[in-house]
Amino acid sequence: MAVPASVLPLLVTHMKVFAESGADGRVFVGAKKATPRRNHYNRLWHKACADAGVKGLRFHDLRHTGNTLASRTNAGTQELMARLRHSTARAALIHQHADHDREREIADAVDDMIVKAFKRGSGRNGHAEGADG
Structure with missing residues (x-):
């Protein structure tokens, strides 16, 4: 190892x-x-x-x-x-456990995806557009 x-x-x-x-x-x-x-x-x-x-x-x-x-x-x-x-x-x-630091990192990464989607522009009904446009 x-x-x-x-x-x-x-x-x-x-x-x-x-x-x-x-x-x-x-x-x-x-x-x-x-x-x-x-x-x-x-x-x-x-x-x-x-x-x-x-x-x-x-x-x-x-x-x-x-x-x-x-x-x-x-x-x-x-x-x-x-x-x-x-x-x-x-x-x-x-032998693998979740931890609070990793949970924060995951939430921050999801937040980054949401922010980037909204920056690309809003779709119908005020929702961010998906990957398909």
Whole structure:
């Protein structure tokens, strides 16, 4: 998966400091050089969130956030599916959420279309002409 350029330095640092070396090295390694168990990893995640002042964020929520941000780039459903290795459009949509900023962008884009239609001239009954004239 392609990584955003602004995130790459953080990922490189993590890999150098915390991960095992080599192509087959593990990204997350416990204090005893073992793969962290789920319950241990969850404790680490919750502590990290608390230290950062973040409440209610599950690790899996990062997957939803990533796909929602990717969708805001106008990526198509197939691209979003490939990015998260989904086999169905339904799975991709589950990991994609609407947000208020995007809602404003959509409303502004529709408003631009309306304003441009009215600038082209009014049709009968004071309505803007459609694309057909």
